[in-house]
Amino acid sequence: MLEFTLNGAAVALDVQREAPDDAPLLQVLRGPLGLSGPRFGCGAEQCGCCMVLVDGRPVPSCTMALQAVGGRSVVTAEGLGSPAAPHPLQTAFLAEQAGQCGWCLSGILVSAAALLDADPDPDDDAIRRALDPHLCRCGSHNRIVRAVKRAARAMREGAPA
Structure with missing residues (x-):
């Protein structure tokens, strides 16, 4: 059994049954764990679509071995907030x-x-440095920077974004 925390909840995964030995974290997040936030983009740590937080640090889940998260905390976009209580970043991005x-x-x-x-x-x-590992082709870069600044302001002031 592989145990870790996912979006604040304890997870115990039977890796013999639910994941091959060489499964990347992304495959298990999207497969047996049923999350859709982290996405497969390139599979080579070049696009950032699969980024998750592991113990508070952003890491690409497409190449991270599932075994590496044992005993650790993993947060995906789903774990940042909820529809009833969105994270200030989610509110600001909207x-x-x-x-x-x-x-x-x-x-x-x-x-x-x-x-x-x-x-x-x-x-x-x-x-821009923090978001440099992310490949976005839509041209939303300036709006993304504004949204992060808006969320930061809201978090500092304790106000809605």
């Missing part, structure tokens, strides 16, 4: 219309959440 196709957004959201945990008042350059 308000700024920061997404178009949405393929990259779950990875961007978790990386932005890690950034705001480390730096509650990032400037544009810090935001």
Whole structure:
């Protein structure tokens, strides 16, 4: 059994039955665990679509071995907030219309959440550096930066984004 925390809940996975030995984390998140936030993009850590937080740090789940998360905490976009209580980033992204196709957004959201945990008042350059591993073809980059800044402001002020 492989045990870890996923979006705040304990998970015990029978890896013999539910995942091959060499399964990447992404395959199990989308397969047996039924999540759709992290997406498969390139499979080579080049696009950021599969980004999740492992112990608070953004990591690509497409190449991370499932076994590496034993005893650790994993957070996907689904774990950032809920429909009833969205994370300020989710609210800000909607308000700024920061997404178009949405393929990259779950990875961007978790990386932005890690950034705001480390730096509650990032400037544009810090935001762009934190989101550099993400490939977005929609051209939403400036709106994404505005959304992260809006969420940061809301989190600092304790107000809705």
